[in-house]
Amino acid sequence: MTTTDIPAPATRKPGATTTPKRRPRRESQGPAWVFLSPWVLGAIVLTLLPMAVSLYLSFTDYDLFNPPRWVGLRNYVQMFTEDPRYWRSVVTTLTYVVIAVPLQLALALAVALALKSMKRGKGFYRSAFYAPSLLGASMSIALVWRAVFNDGGTVDNLLGTGGWVNKPGWALLAVALLTVWQFGAPMVIFLAGLQQIPAELYEAAAVDGAGKWRQFLSVTVPMLSPVLFFNLVLQTIQAFQVFTPAFAIGAGKGGPADSTLVYTLYLYDRGFVASHMGYASAMAWVLLIVIGVVTAVLFRTSRSWVFYASEGDR
Amino acid sequence: MPGHRTKGFCASAAALALCAMLAGCGGSGESVGGGKVVLRYTWWGNPDRAERTEQAVALFEKQHPNIQVRTSFSAYEAYKQKLAVQASGGDAPDVMQLDYRQIDQYASGGVLLDLAEQKAVLRTGEIDPGLLATGRLDDTQYAIPQGRGTETVAYDVKAWKASGVPLPGKSWTWSEWADTMRALAKKTGKPGATDPGQSEDCFEVWLRGRGKSLYTEDGGLGFTADDLTRWWTFTDKLRREGAVSPAEQTTQLDGSVENTPLGRGEAVSDANWDAPASGFLALIPTGVALAPMPSGEDGTPGQYFKPSMFLGVGAGTNHPKEAAQLVDFLINDEQAARILGASRGIPVNESIREETASQLKDFDKTIAEYQSSLEGSLKDPPQAPPSGDNALQATFQRDYDQVSYERMSPREAAENYVTEAKAELRS
Numbered sequence: 001m002t003t004t005d006i007p008a009p010a011t012r013k014p015g016a017t018t019t020p021k022r023r024p025r026r027e028s029q030g031p032a033w034v035f036l037s038p039w040v041l042g043a044i045v046l047t048l049l050p051m052a053v054s055l056y057l058s059f060t061d062y063d064l065f066n067p068p069r070w071v072g073l074r075n076y077v078q079m080f081t082e083d084p085r086y087w088r089s090v091v092t093t094l095t096y097v098v099i100a101v102p103l104q105l106a107l108a109l110a111v112a113l114a115l116k117s118m119k120r121g122k123g124f125y126r127s128a129f130y131a132p133s134l135l136g137a138s139m140s141i142a143l144v145w146r147a148v149f150n151d152g153g154t155v156d157n158l159l160g161t162g163g164w165v166n167k168p169g170w171a172l173l174a175v176a177l178l179t180v181w182q183f184g185a186p187m188v189i190f191l192a193g194l195q196q197i198p199a200e201l202y203e204a205a206a207v208d209g210a211g212k213w214r215q216f217l218s219v220t221v222p223m224l225s226p227v228l229f230f231n232l233v234l235q236t237i238q239a240f241q242v243f244t245p246a247f248a249i250g251a252g253k254g255g256p257a258d259s260t261l262v263y264t265l266y267l268y269d270r271g272f273v274a275s276h277m278g279y280a281s282a283m284a285w286v287l288l289i290v291i292g293v294v295t296a297v298l299f300r301t302s303r304s305w306v307f308y309a310s311e312g313d314r
Numbered sequence: 315m316p317g318h319r320t321k322g323f324c325a326s327a328a329a330l331a332l333c334a335m336l337a338g339c340g341g342s343g344e345s346v347g348g349g350k351v352v353l354r355y356t357w358w359g360n361p362d363r364a365e366r367t368e369q370a371v372a373l374f375e376k377q378h379p380n381i382q383v384r385t386s387f388s389a390y391e392a393y394k395q396k397l398a399v400q401a402s403g404g405d406a407p408d409v410m411q412l413d414y415r416q417i418d419q420y421a422s423g424g425v426l427l428d429l430a431e432q433k434a435v436l437r438t439g440e441i442d443p444g445l446l447a448t449g450r451l452d453d454t455q456y457a458i459p460q461g462r463g464t465e466t467v468a469y470d471v472k473a474w475k476a477s478g479v480p481l482p483g484k485s486w487t488w489s490e491w492a493d494t495m496r497a498l499a500k501k502t503g504k505p506g507a508t509d510p511g512q513s514e515d516c517f518e519v520w521l522r523g524r525g526k527s528l529y530t531e532d533g534g535l536g537f538t539a540d541d542l543t544r545w546w547t548f549t550d551k552l553r554r555e556g557a558v559s560p561a562e563q564t565t566q567l568d569g570s571v572e573n574t575p576l577g578r579g580e581a582v583s584d585a586n587w588d589a590p591a592s593g594f595l596a597l598i599p600t601g602v603a604l605a606p607m608p609s610g611e612d613g614t615p616g617q618y619f620k621p622s623m624f625l626g627v628g629a630g631t632n633h634p635k636e637a638a639q640l641v642d643f644l645i646n647d648e649q650a651a652r653i654l655g656a657s658r659g660i661p662v663n664e665s666i667r668e669e670t671a672s673q674l675k676d677f678d679k680t681i682a683e684y685q686s687s688l689e690g691s692l693k694d695p696p697q698a699p700p701s702g703d704n705a706l707q708a709t710f711q712r713d714y715d716q717v718s719y720e721r722m723s724p725r726e727a728a729e730n731y732v733t734e735a736k737a738e739l740r741s
Contacts, residue, residue, distance in 0.1 A: 064423070065425065066423055078737075163562060166563075168719050253712065256561065256565040257719040257721055258715065258716070272398065273395060273708055274704075275419070275704065276705075
């Protein structure tokens with residue numbers, strides 16, 4: 001869902017996008033729309049319409065049973081000024097993003113580097129490391145995770161840590177670790193990016209006397225920065241929306257002591273447990289805006305650290 | 315940069331879909347397969363209750379070959395959420411089990427059928443009028459109480475006897491109870507009970523023992539932050555002394571007996587409702603017994619007989635008559651009563667209650683005897699809680715987590731709760 005329209009970084013060439021051919025005339029667009037219609041219908045019925053309804057609901061008091069009642073900005077005012085639990089969920093989510101995203105990207109890059117230099121069995125290991133990402137979105141693996149980190153669970157038995165999922169200081173880390181473990185998608189993208197770096201750059205660097213570490217910092221990192229940026233944006237957006245692992249590990253209520261009550265979980269709680277759909281919709285819109293702002297900020301900073309090889313060609 | 319907005323939009327679709335999808339749901343979930351009437355019947359409960367319900371439903375299908383019943387059940391918390399979403403989408407089951415807390419919301423929200431329309435097949439003459447009235451709102455009978463329950467202190471008989479602490483008697487006050495829990499903890503090395511601070515139900519019993527109530531008659535809050543502070547200070551002290559379960563155990567409570575400290579073998583007793591307490595027997599096969607809840611210091615009882623659950627019929631059902639027949643069967647059929655036993659509380663149909671009393675077996679008998687020992691000594695039940703209570707039950711547990719993990723003082727948490735409760739009851 002989130003992967004759809006971030007431009008593929010490696011192929012972006014400013015100035016090369018205008019095609020010389022004229023667009024086909026209007027009458028020939030008919031068939032195109034016919035073929036597009038399933039997607040367009042889906043987008044309207046399943047995305048745009050519900051979004052419009054949710055925007056409307058965010059200005060109402062709606063308990064699921066009685067018709068929505070218009071309350072203006074009250075939901076938003078209450079959220080920002082009268083709900084300490086809301087702010088706790090914001091802090092929890094930010095903490096989670098700051099822990100999970102860098103750890104996950106670092107691990108993905110490390111494994112991609114190891115795989116790149118591998119001579120045999122690359123396909124096997126690539127699949128093996130990717131597997132958790134396929135499992136990870138499911139509820140069942142999150143429940144397994146809860147059992148593993150519970151008191152008397154595997155981790156407790158091996159390391160004597162006690163049940164992390166019942167300790168407010170540790171439960172969020174268990175959630176983050178589940179995300180980190182699902183590093184498959186960024187890893188595959190890193191791997192593709194690494195293989196596109198021309199070998200002659202490394203040869204030139206080696207001739208200049210650069211060691212492995214120097215090569216990594218001066219060749220790999222800048223050449224890989226568009227891919228790194230792509231992964232960073234994608235994973236950050238996903239991390240803000242974490243739900244399933246927090247739901248399962250926090251036993252459905254963001255426990256213990258609200259320590260895994262991330263934003264979407266509190267949103268769910270307000271909407272489906274407390275039956276305040278208006279308030280939950282308002283929370284969803286604030287999340288949308290915050291993710292938009294964070295993404296914009298990332299794009300802004302990218303100008304100073306993302307290097308596109310094509311820029312050098314000009 | 316093109317696509318900024320689209321990106322953000324797509325990204326949030328998951329969160330939004332959650333809320334927004336509701337508008338899209340609709341239609342009745344009924345279908346007729348092979349000329350048969352198909353009814354959906356949902357409830358919450360444990361595997362024991364599920365097994366007995368399936369048996370009873372099979373008997374119903376045998377008696378009514380033209381009706382097929384599709385059943386589904388889950389644990390209480392999950393059930394509550396799922397049913398709310400189904401109901402709001404106009405997709406409520408034909409027959410649904412409801413809690414006392416849900417009646418107000420579901421009846422006033424137009425989810426439930428007026429059962430007077432089906433008087434011909436749904437008999438209520440054998441139910442105590444006072445009990446029957448608990449399923450009524452504005453003089454309309456929206457739901458039928460299915461069983462009668464009360465709270466109890468369920469305990470592991472073997473562990474308690476082995477400790478040498480005298481077994482609980484016919485009544486005890488909260489301070490006697492606390493002393494007993496301390497003694498049990500000292501002798502067994504395990505907490506005496508689940509920390510009752512997390513339970514809104516236990517708080518209500520304590521509150522009623524002091525002559526107060528959770529809610530006022532007009533649906534406002536019946537207690538002050540001082541009352542709650544006193545309660546949480548009392549339980550917090552017991553927890554610090556090790557007399558009741560530690561925070562790590564308490565936080566795992568989810569309404570199932572399996573996740574209580576008693577069920578996990580980490581405590582000697584647990585305050586619970588009497589019907590679900592039957593689930594403990596599967597976990598503690600050496601024996602479970604029931605003692606009354608503690609009373610106020612002057613002996614005022616706090617616990618009460620409550621309709622443990624109701625049956626309602628969806629207002630949108632295509633087969634109101636058949637749905638009412640199923641409700642009638644579950645409440646008034648003698649064979650069904652024998653199968654169901656006390657798994658949903660003691661039957662409400664009085665002649666069936668008397669007839670089956672002598673035939674009750676095992677734990678059902680324990681529950682029946684426990685209830686008859688309290689007969690006549692308890693005060694009247696409070697009226698149905700206001701609909702906001704549905705959310706507050708979870709908030710109560712959540713706020714107490716802050717106390718038991720020592721992140722807030724009882725005073726701070728109590729004031730938080732009272733603020734939240736007032737906002738909830740106002741809206």
